[in-house]
Amino acid sequence: MRRALAPLLLLAAAACAGEEADLVVYCALDAEHSEPIVRIFEERTGLRVDLQTDTEQAKTVGLVQRLFQERERPRADVFWNNEIAHTIRLARAGLTVPYRSPAATGIPASFRDPDGHWTGFAARARIILHRTDLPADLQPPRRVADLIRPELAPHGGMAAPLTGTTLTHFAALSLRLGREPVLDWLRRAKESGLHIGRGNAHVMRQVREGDYGWCLTDTDDAAKARRAGYPVAILFPDQEEGGAGTLLIPNTICLIAGGPHPEAGRRFIDFVLSPEVEAMLAAGDSEQIPLHAGVAAPPGMKLPGRDFRPMEVDWEAVAEELEAVLPRFQELFTE
Numbered sequence: 001m002r003r004a005l006a007p008l009l010l011l012a013a014a015a016c017a018g019e020e021a022d023l024v025v026y027c028a029l030d031a032e033h034s035e036p037i038v039r040i041f042e043e044r045t046g047l048r049v050d051l052q053t054d055t056e057q058a059k060t061v062g063l064v065q066r067l068f069q070e071r072e073r074p075r076a077d078v079f080w081n082n083e084i085a086h087t088i089r090l091a092r093a094g095l096t097v098p099y100r101s102p103a104a105t106g107i108p109a110s111f112r113d114p115d116g117h118w119t120g121f122a123a124r125a126r127i128i129l130h131r132t133d134l135p136a137d138l139q140p141p142r143r144v145a146d147l148i149r150p151e152l153a154p155h156g157g158m159a160a161p162l163t164g165t166t167l168t169h170f171a172a173l174s175l176r177l178g179r180e181p182v183l184d185w186l187r188r189a190k191e192s193g194l195h196i197g198r199g200n201a202h203v204m205r206q207v208r209e210g211d212y213g214w215c216l217t218d219t220d221d222a223a224k225a226r227r228a229g230y231p232v233a234i235l236f237p238d239q240e241e242g243g244a245g246t247l248l249i250p251n252t253i254c255l256i257a258g259g260p261h262p263e264a265g266r267r268f269i270d271f272v273l274s275p276e277v278e279a280m281l282a283a284g285d286s287e288q289i290p291l292h293a294g295v296a297a298p299p300g301m302k303l304p305g306r307d308f309r310p311m312e313v314d315w316e317a318v319a320e321e322l323e324a325v326l327p328r329f330q331e332l333f334t335e
Contacts, residue, residue: 021050023264024075026063028054028082028164029251030201033220033286041271047264052076061163064090067256071095077259078268080251083168084120087252088319091117096254099266103273106292111250120250121273122281122288125308126169127246128235129207129222130214140214144173144237144244147216148185148192155213157195157203160333161186162326165218165249166200170329171322172247172313179325186332196333207232218249220286227285236308245311248304250291 027034031053038051054062064086067079071093079096081087090096091113098116111120130140138155141147147156161170174182190196195212197203201224203215208225214235225232238244253272255265271277278295281288289304290297297303304310 022047023077023261023268024050024052024259025078025080025268026052026067026076027080028063029080030082030220030286033281033284033288034080036284037272037277037280041268044271045267047267049268061086061167067095068093071258074256074258074260076256077261077265078253079256080253080272082124082251083165083249084118084252084315085168085171085319085322087118087254088113088316089323090254091115092319095257097257097262099255099269101266101270101273103270103275106275106294107273108291108293111291118252118254119269119273120252121291122278123248123250123291123304124165124218124220124286124288125236125246125248125302125304125310126165127217127219127222128214128237129204129217129225129232130235131207131210132231132233134213138213140235142235142237142240144216145185148189148194150192153189153192153194156215157197157206157212158189158216159197159199159203161329162333164200166216167322167326167329168249168318169247171325172311172318173244174325175314175317175321176244176311179321179328182325183328183332186329190332220288223287224285234302236302238311239309243309245309246304247313248289248310251288 035051038049042049067076067090096117100116101119104112104119107119107121128140141152146152147158159166161167170182200217200221204217204221204225206212207215208230222234236246238246253269255269259265275292275295278290278292282290282295283298287301302308
């Protein structure tokens with residue numbers, strides 16, 4: 001039987017090997033949110049997409065490392081990032097090529113690279129997710145800095161600032177507040193009793209299950225817990241007069257230099273940047289905040305400028321700061 005099956009298995013393997021993708025997309029957004037978008041693109045265009053995603057622990061950084069390692073022989077055509085700073089790093093290193101998508105005309109200029117190397121869309125806010133059944137004498141912090149207050153720290157959590165939006169967030173804080181003050185805060189965070197988790201989804205689950213009273217996370221992870229019926233709510237931090245404001249981090253998308261399928265890559269970028277896809281991401285479980293002027297937010301969605309004050313950010317400077325502080329963060333949080 002094994003001898004009879006062997007030729008068939010070889011033929012099947014050869015057939016699979018011959019089915020090369022028409023487009024290769026590296027995507028740092030969770031597969032549960034990005035894969036449905038990719039499948040719709042496949043259905044409409046007939047193109048086969050090889051979608052490569054990342055783990056929660058290596059979010060963004062793992063794919064960025066692959067892109068740097070493959071720069072001499074790129075495999076990816078498009079990088080769909082769940083944040084912005086690493087995308088700017090890739091552009092600075094010459095790993096992207098300009099593409100000004102006609103679909104991006106409704107997106108504010110502050111979320112588009114002036115040279116066309118990347119475009120932002122579908123943002124998330126860095127918020128404090130807290131339980132609504134906390135005792136009256138235990139209320140969540142209203143500022144990120146207060147997460148490590150002695151009476152609050154043991155009840156809260158945050159992801160280690162080594163990957164994804166948490167890394168971007170603390171790079172932005174380092175730029176705004178000073179590198180040494182932020183490093184000192186992180187050292188004290190480790191000693192304060194604040195729970196340091198593997199990722200934003202991990203600390204969200206701890207709040208959802210009642211192990212923590214609150215956590216610093218993203219609006220998309222918070223939406224999962226709220227939609228599932230858990231007793232949780234969102235607090236937009238640092239809204240006091242003179243406060244830093246809440247960090248708003250867009251997804252970004254870019255065309256990889258030397259990718260094997262550039263024309264298919266442009267078609268995919270056009271699709272992802274369309275108002276239709278932003279509306280889908282806003283209405284979906286991740287509740288991504290639309291940036292297109294013409295996309296209406298779903299009922300109940302909080303919007304920057306209307307419902308909360310966003311942090312003012314120089315993204316180019318944040319990307320530069322991220323490269324400088326990441327080794328210091330790794331020293332603190334890598335065992």
